[in-house]
Amino acid sequence: MQLSDLVKGRHYLVLNKLPGNGERWREMVYLGHETSTSYDWPVEHFKDEKDGLGLYLKADSDTIGPNVKDISINPTSGTKYDGGKTRWSLLPWDIIEGIAKVMTYGAKKYTDNNWMFVEGGEARYFDAMMRHINKINIEKEDIDPDSGFDHIFHALTCLVFYAFFSLKRRKK
DSSP states (O other): OBGGGOOTTOEEEEEEEETTTEEEEEEEEEEEEEEOSSSSSEEEEEEOTTTOOEEEEEOSSSBOGGGEEEOOOOTTSOOOOOTTSOOGGGSOHHHHHHHHHHHHHHHHHSOTTGGGGOTTHHHHHHHHHHHHHHHHHTSOOOBOTTTOSBHHHHHHHHHHHHHHHHHHHHHO
């Protein structure tokens, strides 16, 4: 890639060589050409919009070679910096729906969020989870006869409740 190819405001992948840490590619925005005060040649200035870090590439020739790759965003699309954020799309929604159905059944049978107030909830929901797992693995019963839902969804619901009580206990 030639220095003249760089366009201010466009996105590029820039190879960042970190001392002692190897190297990594970072998506950065080209901010323009500057003259370095400590060198006789120009530098190309980039900024990482996500974390605000800047990077200068010393340009002692017209070519910046493989250290910069143009990934300019098509003007008809947008940019979204979501690297490192929770990827909800990875959840198996059919499983989540099964848990929600069991919780809806429980809310009708008892009351909404009644499970949050069960005394000794951590141990009791662990025990209930294991009973549902044993129904599947030992007794070879897939469907809970009371609710009509798969025991695995009951076990997962109990695991959610167990996690609630366990985290609550550990925050004290």
